[in-house]
Amino acid sequence: xxxEASPRIAAYAALGGLALxxxxxxxxxxxxxxxxxxxxxxxAGLLTAADPELRASVRIDRDRLIEGDELxxxxxxxxxxxxxxxxxxxxxxxxxxxxxxxxxxAVRVAGARTLSLRLRAERWxxxxxxxxxxxxxxxxxxxxxxxRIRSGLPVKVYPxxxxxxxxxxxxxxxxxxxxxxxxxxxEGLEFADLRPFMFGDRVRRINWRASARRGELxxxxxxxxxxxxxxxxxxxxxxxxxxxASTLDLAVRAAATLAARYTKRRDRVGLVSFGGYLRxxxxxxxxxxxxxxxxxxLDTEITLSHAWKEIDHVPTRTLxxxxxxxxxxxxxxxxxxxxxxxxRARGFDLDVIELxxxxxxxxxxxxxxxxxxxxxxxxxxxxxxRFHAAGVPVVEWxxxxxxxxxIEEVTAxxxxxxxxxx
Numbered sequence: 001x002x003x004e005a006s007p008r009i010a011a012y013a014a015l016g017g018l019a020l021x022x023x024x025x026x027x028x029x030x031x032x033x034x035x036x037x038x039x040x041x042x043x044a045g046l047l048t049a050a051d052p053e054l055r056a057s058v059r060i061d062r063d064r065l066i067e068g069d070e071l072x073x074x075x076x077x078x079x080x081x082x083x084x085x086x087x088x089x090x091x092x093x094x095x096x097x098x099x100x101x102x103x104x105x106a107v108r109v110a111g112a113r114t115l116s117l118r119l120r121a122e123r124w125x126x127x128x129x130x131x132x133x134x135x136x137x138x139x140x141x142x143x144x145x146x147x148r149i150r151s152g153l154p155v156k157v158y159p160x161x162x163x164x165x166x167x168x169x170x171x172x173x174x175x176x177x178x179x180x181x182x183x184x185x186x187e188g189l190e191f192a193d194l195r196p197f198m199f200g201d202r203v204r205r206i207n208w209r210a211s212a213r214r215g216e217l218x219x220x221x222x223x224x225x226x227x228x229x230x231x232x233x234x235x236x237x238x239x240x241x242x243x244x245a246s247t248l249d250l251a252v253r254a255a256a257t258l259a260a261r262y263t264k265r266r267d268r269v270g271l272v273s274f275g276g277y278l279r280x281x282x283x284x285x286x287x288x289x290x291x292x293x294x295x296x297x298l299d300t301e302i303t304l305s306h307a308w309k310e311i312d313h314v315p316t317r318t319l320x321x322x323x324x325x326x327x328x329x330x331x332x333x334x335x336x337x338x339x340x341x342x343x344r345a346r347g348f349d350l351d352v353i354e355l356x357x358x359x360x361x362x363x364x365x366x367x368x369x370x371x372x373x374x375x376x377x378x379x380x381x382x383x384x385x386r387f388h389a390a391g392v393p394v395v396e397w398x399x400x401x402x403x404x405x406x407i408e409e410v411t412a413x414x415x416x417x418x419x420x421x422x
Contacts, residue, residue, distance in 0.1 A: 053080035054109070058090070058130040058151040065121045067160045070099050075115040075132065083109040087135040095123035095157065123244065124159040124252060126298040128152045158294055159249075161257040162403035167265075168410055170228050170324035171349040194218050228267040229283050229320050232258060232293070233343075235329030235336040236275030236300050240357035245399050247355040251328040252297045254353060254403055258326060259293045269293060272319075273300055274336055283320060319348065327352045331383060331394075344390045351414075352387060353406050356396040 054077065061072040073090065089104040100118035107115065119129070130151025194210055197217030210218040232255045239248040255271070262269045263285055270283035271293050281292055319325070325348050327340055344350045358380075363373040384394045393413035395406040 052083045052109075052136050052145070054078070054083065054086070054134065054136055054145075054147070056088075056132055056134060056149050058132055058149070058153065060129060060153050060155065063153065063155050065155065065157050067121060067124055067157060069157075070118050070120045071155070073117040073119055073129065075117070076112070077107075077109050077115065078112045079109045079136075082111075083136045085137045087137075088115070089133045090117065090129075091131040091133065092119065092129065093125070093127040095125050096121055096127060096129065096155070121155075121157040124157050124249075124298060126295075127155045127157065129155050156295065156298060159253040159256045159297070161260055162253065164257065164261055164404050164407060166407065166411065167258070167261055168324065168326060168351055168407060169414070170230075170322070172322035195221055227285075228262065229270070229323040230258070230262050230267055231270045231272060231283065231319055231323050231325045233325055233327040233329070233340070234271065234273045234275075234297070234300060235327065235331075235333070236273055237333035237336050238330065240330060240332070240360040242360040245360070247330040247357055247360070248300065250355045250397060250399060252300055254328050254355075254397070255297055256294050257403060259290055263287070263290045270319075270323075271296055274339060275300075283323070319343075323348065325350045328355060329353075330355045330357045331380070332357060337383070340392075341387070341390065344387075344392050350392050351410050352392055352394040353410070354384070354394055354396045356398045358396075359398045359400075 056078075057076045059074045059076065061074075065071060075088065075090070077086070079086075085106055086109050087104060087106045092098070092103070096119050098117060099120040101116060103117060105115065107113065130149075130153040132149040132151065134147050134149065136145045194207060195218065197206065197211075197219050201219050205219040207218050207220050234251050234255055236248065236251075239246050241247075259269050259271075266285060268283040268285045269289060271279075271281040273279040273296065279296065281289075281296055284292070325343055327350065329336055329340070329352065331337060331352075331354050340350065340352065358377070361373070361376075364370055387394045393410045395409040395413070397403065397406040
C-alpha cells in the first residue's frame with residue numbers, strides 16, 4: 001500500500017513553525033506554547049503512522065446468474081494494527097448494481113472483519129467482479145495508505161428466456177431420431193397414409209378395418225420422428241439502442257431461448273455471429289452445447305468494421321445440408337442482408353426474425369423529419385417484400401412483445417406459402 005500525506009500535516013507544521021518564529025522574533029516564549037499542540041499532534045501522527053499490514057480478499061457465492069438474480073459478495077479484512085477508518089470501494093461493471101449494503105463504505109477494522117454486499121445483475125454479459133480499492137487512515141487523519149486488490153472473479157449473467165408453445169419447423173429433417181415429425185414415410189407413431197400390403201411388411205402394421213372394407217390387406221404408413229439441425233444467425237453488424245434496451249439485447253435473448261428449446265428436444269444447434277468479425281459454433285446437441293452457445297452469446301457485441309465478409313467464409317460444416325437457419329437481425333447493414341439472400345439462393349431453409357428498430361427511432365416533430373421517417377419505413381417494407389419474393393418469411397419483433405408472436409407468424413407464413421426452391 002502506498003502512503004499519502006494529508007493536507008493537515010502541512011497546516012499543522014505551518015502553524016507550529018509560525019508560532020516558533022513569532023516567539024523568536026518578539027522574544028516572547030509564551031508564543032511558542034501556542035504552536036506546541038500542533039507540533040505534538042504532528043509528532044504523534046508520525047509515530048502512529050505505521051503500516052497496518054492490511055490484507056483483503058473477495059468471495060462470491062455464485063458465478064452464474066440469470067438477469068434479475070442476486071449474488072452475495074463477502075469482503076474479508078484482516079489488519080495487524082487497528083485501522084480507525086478504512087474506506088472501501090468495490091468496482092462494479094455497468095450491468096451489476098448494489099441491491100443491499102453500502103458501496104463505498106467506511107469501517108473500523110480491529111483484527112479480522114467481514115463485510116457483505118448483495119449485488120443484482122440487471123443485464124446479461126460476462127463480467128469481472130472483485131476489484132477492490134482501499135484507503136486506511138491513521139487515528140489522527142494525517143496519513144492515508146491506499147491500495148488496490150485485483151480479484152477479478154468472473155461472473156456470467158445469462159439472458160432471461162422467453163416462453164414458447166411451439167418452435168419453428170424445418171422443411172427437411174435429419175437422419176437421427178428426435179421429436180420432429182419428418183415429411184417422409186417410415187417407422188414412427190404419427191399416421192401418414194395407407195398403402196397395399198407388400199411382402200416383408202409387419203403384421204402389426206396391417207389396418208384391419210381398411211383391409212375388411214377393401215377385401216385385401218392394407219397397411220399403415222407413419223411419419224418417423226427425426227432430429228433437426230438449427231443454425232442461429234445473429235447479426236452483430238449494427239444495432240439501435242435507446243437507454244438500456246437495444247436490438248442486440250433482443251437478438252441475444254431470442255438466440256438463448258431457441259437454443260435451450262431445441263437442445264432440450266434432442267436437436268443439434270449451431271451459432272453464427274455475423275458482424276465485425278465472424279465467429280461460429282458447429283451444430284451439436286446436449287447441455288454442453290447449450291452452454292457453449294450461451295457463453296458465446298455473452299461475448300456478442302457490436303464491432304464497427306468496413307471489411308467485406310461473405311457468407312462463403314463460414315466453414316461448410318457450420319451450415320450442414322437441410323439445416324434450418326434462423327436469422328436474428330435488425331436488417332440495417334447491407335452485408336448481412338446480402339449474406340442472408342445468398343443463403344437462400346444456395347437453398348438453405350431460412351427464417352428471418354426482424355428485430356424491429358422502429359421502436360427505437362423517433363419519427364421527429366417537423367414535417368421534413370416525419371417525411372424522412374415515412375420514406376424509411378417504406379424502404380424497410382420494400383426490403384421485406386424482397387425476402388418474401390424469395391420465399392423467406394420476415395416477421396417483426398418489437399421490444400416488450402413475447403417471442404411467441406413472431407414464431408407463430410413465421411409458422412403461419414410457412415403453412416400458407418409455397419416454399420420456393422432456388
